[in-house]
Amino acid sequence: MVTYIARRILYSIPVLLATSFLSFAFITKSSDPLANLRANPRTNSPGILKHLAHVYHLDQSLPIRYWYWLQDVFVHKLGQSLLTSQAIWPDISVAIEHTLQIVLLAQVIALVLGVAVGIYSAIRQYSIFDYTFTSLSFLGYAMPTFWLALILQIAFTDIYLHWHVRIFYTSGLNSGVTSSTWSIDRLQHIALPVITLTVVSFALYSRYMRATMLDVINSDYVRTARAKGVPERMVIFRHVVRNALIPIVTVSALQFGALLGGAIVTETIFTLDGMGYFFITRLQTNDVYSVMAYVMIVAITVILFNLIADILYGFLDPRIRYD
C-alpha cells in the first residue's frame, strides 16, 4: 500500500510538471503583462518597459521564464502577481478558506440527504417516494447550476424588496467589515451558494446511492442472508448499505476534489470571494501568474483527491489489492 501511494505520487510529478509547463506556455504566450503600462502614456517609454521586462524576465525565452516561475512557486509561495506586484499566496489562501467552508457544508448536507434518500428509494422501489425523488434528482442533474443559483438569488432579492425581510443575503460574504467564520451573518450570506451546491451534489449522490443499493439488494449473498432468516432490518443495514456505501465514498471524494477548484459559476453569481471567483476575476484582468497559481492548486487538488478516492476504495473493498 505504501509503495503504491509512493508510486502514484511519483507518477503525478511529471504529470504536474507537464500540465504546468503547457498551461504556462499557453497562458504567457497569449497575453501581454505590460499591456496596461503600454496603454498609459506616463509609463509608455521604451526604457521603462525594457527595464520592467528585464526585472520580470519577460525578455527571456519560454523555458527560462518557466524555470524562474517554478522557482518562485516553491521559494516564494506561488510568487507575486505581475499586474499588482502583490504576493499571490495571501489572496488565494483566503479564497481557499472561503471555498472550503461552503463546499464542506454543502457536501456534508448533500451526502447525508443523498444517502438517506437513496437508501429509502431503493428499499421502496417504484413507490411514490421513489418516483418523486428519482424525477427530482433527474431534474436537479439536468438543471444548469447557474440557472438554479440565479433563481435563488432573484427569489430572495424579491422577497427583500417586497417585504423587507432579510432571510438570506444574495451576494458577498459579510455585511459589515468582516465577520467570523461561523457567525449568523456569515451563514446568512453563504446559505444560497450552499443550497445551490447541495442540490447539485444531492442529485448525484441520491441517484448513485439508489443504483448501487439496487445492485447489492439483488445479489446472491443478500438472498442467502434473507433465506437463512436474518431480519430485514439487519439485511438492509448490515449487509446492503455497508457495501452500497463503497462507491459513494469514491464518488464523493472525486466530487469534493472537483468542487474545491471551482464552484466557479456559483461563486461568481453570489460574488463570493472563493477559489472560482479568484480565478474568474484574475482571468478577466489577464493576471497571468495568479491564473497559473490557481491552475496549479486545482491540478494538485484533483490529483490528490483521485488518489484519496483510490486509496479509500482499496481500504473499503478488500477484494481490491494495490501492489
Added chain:
Amino acid sequence: MTEPSTPLQVEPPPQIIDGRPIAVDVAVSAAAEGMDLTARSQWSYARRRFLRHRLAMIGLVGLIIVFGAGALANVVAPYTFDQIDLTNVLHSPTTAGHHYFGTDEIGRDYLSRTIYGIRTSEQVGLTVAVVSTFFGLFIGAIAGYYRGWVDNVIMRVTDLILTLPVLVVLLTVAALLGRSSSVWTIVAILAAFFWTPIARIVRGVFLSLREKEYVEAAKAVGAGDLRIMFRHMLPNTLGPIIVNGTLAVADAIIIEAFLSFLGFGIADPTPSLGKLVFGGQSYPQDWWLTVLPGLVLVLIVVCVNFVGDGLRDALDPQQRRVRA
C-alpha cells in the same frame, strides 16, 4: 442458400444523423425460400426497442419541437432578435403584441430572442457533437488498431486534460482567444476538448476487437486496414459512440451557456440561451428574463438525456438497466 445457424445479417453502412442511427430497413425476407420468416438485423431490433421506449419518444418529440423552432427561427419568431421598442421596456409576459415571454430592458421581444437563442445553442450543440464524435472515432480507431506511439500520445494527452476541470481549461482558452468570439470559435474550442472521451471509448473497444477471430479472418482474406477498421470493427462500436454523441449535445449546450454566462462566450448581439439567462441577473424583479430561457435550456437537456437513455437501452441490450 442460407444456413439456418447463421443469422441473416445485411449490415447497411449505418448513418448517423443528429447522433441518431438511421437504420435503413434491412429486414431480409426469406419468403423466397418458401418460408414466411423475416430475419431482422441488429439495427431493426434496436430501432424497435427505441421506438417503444416511452421516455425516449417523449424526449425525441420535445427535441424536434424545440430544435425545429430554433432552426426555423426566422419563420416562427414573431419579431427579430434585435428589434428595439423603447416604448415597451421590461414588460412582463403578455398576449398583447405576442410578447409571450415579455420584453427585455430595451424592449426586444423575449420570445423571439429565446427562439434565436435556441438556434445558436442548437448549432453549437449539434456541430460540436458531430465534429467531436467523428474526430474521436477516427483517432480512437487508429490508436486502438495500430497501438504504438499514436496510442501513447493520445492517452497522455487525455491524462493531461483530466488533471484539470474541463471548465477551467475551456475558460482559459476562451479568455485568451479574445472576449468576443463567433459561434464557430466556440464550436472549435468545445470540439477540441469533447473528442477525448469518445476517442478513449473507441480505443478501448478496438483494443479488444482487434484480437477477435473475424478480424483475423478478414486479414487472412487480404482486407486492407481501413476496410477492417471501418467496415468490420466500427459497426460493433457504434452503440456506445452514438449514446455518447447524443449526450455530448446537451453537454456542449450547457458548457456554451457557462462560457457565455461568464462573459467568454459568443459576442453580441447574437443571443444564446446562456447569455439570455445571464442577462436577467441585473433585473431581479423581472423574473421572466432569467426563468423562461433557463426553462428552455432545462427542457433541452432533459429531452437529450431521455433520448440518450433510450438509445442506450436500445443499442446495448446486454447492459443491465440501472435506471438512476
